[in-house]
Amino acid sequence: MTTSVNPIDSPRTTSSEGAPRANVRLEHVTKKFDDVAAVDDLNLDIDEGEFFSLLGPSGCGKTTTLRMVGGFEEPTSGKIMLGGRDVTYMAPYHRDINTVFQSYALFPHLDVFDNIAFGLHRKKVAKAEIRQRVGRILEIVDLPGFEKRRVNQLSGGQQQRIALARALVNEPTLLLLDEPMSALDAKLRHQMQIELKSIQSRVGITFLYVTHDQEEAMTMSDRLVVMRHGKIEGIGSPKDVYDSPSTEFVATFLGASNLLAGEVASRDGELTSILLTTGSTLFVPTSRLPVDLKGKAVKVGVRPEKISIAPVGATVASNRNSLRGRVRVSTFTGVGNQYLVEMPSGTDITVYAQNIGEELAPRSGEEVLLSWPVEHTFAVTPMESGSDSEELEI
Amino acid sequence: MDQPLPTDHPGSVDHKRRLTALRKRLPPYLLSLPAGLWLLLLFIVPLLIMLSITLKTCSPASGVCVMTWNWGELPHVVNLYHPQFITSLVFAAIATVIDLVISFPIAYWIAFYGGRKKNFFLIMLLVPFFVSFIIRTLVWEFILSNNGIVLTFLKHNHLAPSNFHVLGTGLAVIAGLAYNYLPFTALPLYVALERIDRRVLNAAYDLYANRRAAFMRVILPLTIPGIFAAFLLTFIPAFGDYVNQEILGGTSNTMIGTVIQNLFLIDSDYAGGASLSVVLLIISLLGIWLYARLLGSRTIEEYL
Numbered sequence: 001m002t003t004s005v006n007p008i009d010s011p012r013t014t015s016s017e018g019a020p021r022a023n024v025r026l027e028h029v030t031k032k033f034d035d036v037a038a039v040d041d042l043n044l045d046i047d048e049g050e051f052f053s054l055l056g057p058s059g060c061g062k063t064t065t066l067r068m069v070g071g072f073e074e075p076t077s078g079k080i081m082l083g084g085r086d087v088t089y090m091a092p093y094h095r096d097i098n099t100v101f102q103s104y105a106l107f108p109h110l111d112v113f114d115n116i117a118f119g120l121h122r123k124k125v126a127k128a129e130i131r132q133r134v135g136r137i138l139e140i141v142d143l144p145g146f147e148k149r150r151v152n153q154l155s156g157g158q159q160q161r162i163a164l165a166r167a168l169v170n171e172p173t174l175l176l177l178d179e180p181m182s183a184l185d186a187k188l189r190h191q192m193q194i195e196l197k198s199i200q201s202r203v204g205i206t207f208l209y210v211t212h213d214q215e216e217a218m219t220m221s222d223r224l225v226v227m228r229h230g231k232i233e234g235i236g237s238p239k240d241v242y243d244s245p246s247t248e249f250v251a252t253f254l255g256a257s258n259l260l261a262g263e264v265a266s267r268d269g270e271l272t273s274i275l276l277t278t279g280s281t282l283f284v285p286t287s288r289l290p291v292d293l294k295g296k297a298v299k300v301g302v303r304p305e306k307i308s309i310a311p312v313g314a315t316v317a318s319n320r321n322s323l324r325g326r327v328r329v330s331t332f333t334g335v336g337n338q339y340l341v342e343m344p345s346g347t348d349i350t351v352y353a354q355n356i357g358e359e360l361a362p363r364s365g366e367e368v369l370l371s372w373p374v375e376h377t378f379a380v381t382p383m384e385s386g387s388d389s390e391e392l393e394i
Numbered sequence: 395m396d397q398p399l400p401t402d403h404p405g406s407v408d409h410k411r412r413l414t415a416l417r418k419r420l421p422p423y424l425l426s427l428p429a430g431l432w433l434l435l436l437f438i439v440p441l442l443i444m445l446s447i448t449l450k451t452c453s454p455a456s457g458v459c460v461m462t463w464n465w466g467e468l469p470h471v472v473n474l475y476h477p478q479f480i481t482s483l484v485f486a487a488i489a490t491v492i493d494l495v496i497s498f499p500i501a502y503w504i505a506f507y508g509g510r511k512k513n514f515f516l517i518m519l520l521v522p523f524f525v526s527f528i529i530r531t532l533v534w535e536f537i538l539s540n541n542g543i544v545l546t547f548l549k550h551n552h553l554a555p556s557n558f559h560v561l562g563t564g565l566a567v568i569a570g571l572a573y574n575y576l577p578f579t580a581l582p583l584y585v586a587l588e589r590i591d592r593r594v595l596n597a598a599y600d601l602y603a604n605r606r607a608a609f610m611r612v613i614l615p616l617t618i619p620g621i622f623a624a625f626l627l628t629f630i631p632a633f634g635d636y637v638n639q640e641i642l643g644g645t646s647n648t649m650i651g652t653v654i655q656n657l658f659l660i661d662s663d664y665a666g667g668a669s670l671s672v673v674l675l676i677i678s679l680l681g682i683w684l685y686a687r688l689l690g691s692r693t694i695e696e697y698l
Contacts, residue, residue, distance in 0.1 A: 070600065071599075072596055072599070072600075091599070091604070092596075092599040092600050093599050093600070093601075093602045093603055093604050097600075098600055098601065099596075099597070099600045101593050101596065101597055101600075102593075103591075103593055105591065105593035105594045105596065105597040106594075106597075107594060107597070107598075107612060108594070108616070109612075109615045109616055118598070118601045118603070118611070119601035119602050122601060122602035122603050122607060123602055166597075166601070167600075167601075170601070170602075
């Protein structure tokens with residue numbers, strides 16, 4: 001295995017802001033377990049210094065992808081490049097990558113100092129420097145003076161920080177994080193998300209983060225991919241993926257979506273009109289039609305928080321889509337009201353209205369008019385039904 | 395408070411409450427009664443009898459023991475039989491080390507590479523030990539005898555001199571001990587290796603440890619309680635063993651177990667036999683105490 005990095009071999013992404021070096025690159029990576037593809041022909045470019053998340057339900061292949069990048073699993077085919085260097089079949093201890101494991105995997109027989117210093121000892125770093133670096137990283141993770149503690153005396157949150165420190169202290173080019181928050185309670189998790197993001201921007205290391213928690217992924221990531229059945233369903237910044245989901249799966253997995261079945265009726269330049277199965281017509285920006293649109297069948301979507309709720313007689317601006325319905329359930333959630341509005345066809349539309357103390361909340365049984373801006377409407381290709389239930393059960 | 399004084403006649407509220415409380419507290423004690431009785435009658439009482447015999451003076455002819463508070467028997471037997479103690483110590487230690495060396499790779503392999511057949515391999519390891527202890531040792535006598543397959547083969551191929559023999563030497567005893575107590579070493583080692591979290595091992599690889607460093611820095615330190623447990627479980631019974639010495643060892647290199655047996659059954663020196671047994675017990679307890687001090691008493695519960 002050659003250790004020199006040939007600049008000509010280094011793959012470069014052609015991003016609009018300059019040309020950052022692709023820190024991690026997956027080319028046609030496939031991993032099969034007993035003929036079942038856990039990861040299926042995956043292509044991915046992760047930029048240097050990026051906080052990148054792999055998001056998906058259990059069994060979508062995100063952890064397998066991470067394990068292949070870390071060197072704990074070999075791809076069946078394809079190539080993994082790290083900083084321009086092919087590391088596909090390199091042993092994990094030769095890779096300039098460190099991992100924060102799901103269960104932290106701290107060494108139970110070592111104290112905090114020896115846990116953190118483990119990698120530095122293996123790299124034969126001088127003792128004085130090890131002491132100094134461990135001290136500094138403990139300050140970064142906000143646990144100064146914890147050197148002599150035993151790991152089983154630490155709380156879950158502290159163990160998580162030590163696991164992070166143990167990986168970061170080696171200053172890897174890439175840090176892998178395998179659902180590191182899954183053992184923490186909700187409040188601590190939220191706090192750690194913010195902290196992790198701030199640590200990442202301070203140290204500038206590329207983070208590859210695996211999670212099934214969509215809120216976690218959106219809070220921290222610069223970019224994320226939504227995976228399903230070992231393939232990428234959507235990729236981009238959290239805002240892009242959330243606002244313009246590329247598939248029905250992304251629309252329902254990442255946040256909540258109201259999806260209404262319909263057919264493309266006519267295209268009129270910037271706007272495409274879609275005739276719903278219920279008979280109503282909605283408009284979608286033509287640019288937001290699915291790229292893989294085959295035939296006419298589509299599902300029109302809108303996020304619950306984009307919808308305004310008004311009395312039946314209200315006037316609706318021309319740049320808004322509107323539908324009539326009857327409030328079936330109205331729930332007060334503190335930060336807002338959640339309504340389930342029944343369409344004449346029987347399907348429910350979910351609406352979130354923020355609790356800003358102004359509007360009069362419509363009661364159950366009231367007829368209402370729902371409306372939302374056309375530009376917040378998206379369309380996706382309908383998913384083959386029944387293909388997803390089993391993987392969510394795992 | 396001006397409540398009426400509690401009345402305690404049957405049927406009163408207070409009486410009923412006490413009965414319920416008693417009923418709730420009683421079951422654990424009732425459930426532990428059989429085991430407690432068993433321990434008391436078959437362990438504590440014999441132990442006390444043995445301890446009392448060390449202070450008695452027994453007539454070798456009639457076998458009758460009279461309490462004479464003779465505290466001299468303990469130092470006397472230690473003085474008299476310390477060479478046999480040392481022989482037992484050396485034999486048991488060598489056998490234990492041999493067992494550790496042999497069973498570590500086996501246990502390691504089963505724990506890490508046994509896959510779904512782990513239990514099958516463990517049973518394969520134990521199958522020979524379903525046969526009676528005595529018969530197994532007699533088979534070793536057969537194997538190691540001068541006309542047995544091993545020596546016949548060696549001598550036939552001129553790999554050993556024609557007057558070479560194993561049976562009746564310390565070597566045969568050590569071989570027998572090592573063979574008979576192997577599972578006592580292999581099983582605790584297996585348990586210790588099996589419970590090592592594979593993710594911790596992955597973490598070691600992740601932190602630049604190659605296979606050797608991961609073994610030395612992670613696997614071995616995490617196996618130490620198991621190694622110590624294996625050592626105790628093998629060493630203590632091997633130390634007091636007399637069957638291997640009886641069958642394989644001949645007349646030389648007498649071990650302390652044989653001495654105890656002879657004192658009881660041949661010489662009818664019950665006080666001497668009991669005293670030696672107590673010394674043996676003290677040495678064993680010292681080992682367990684050392685284990686608890688070094689590795690904590692919780693690991694004893696887990697491994698022994």
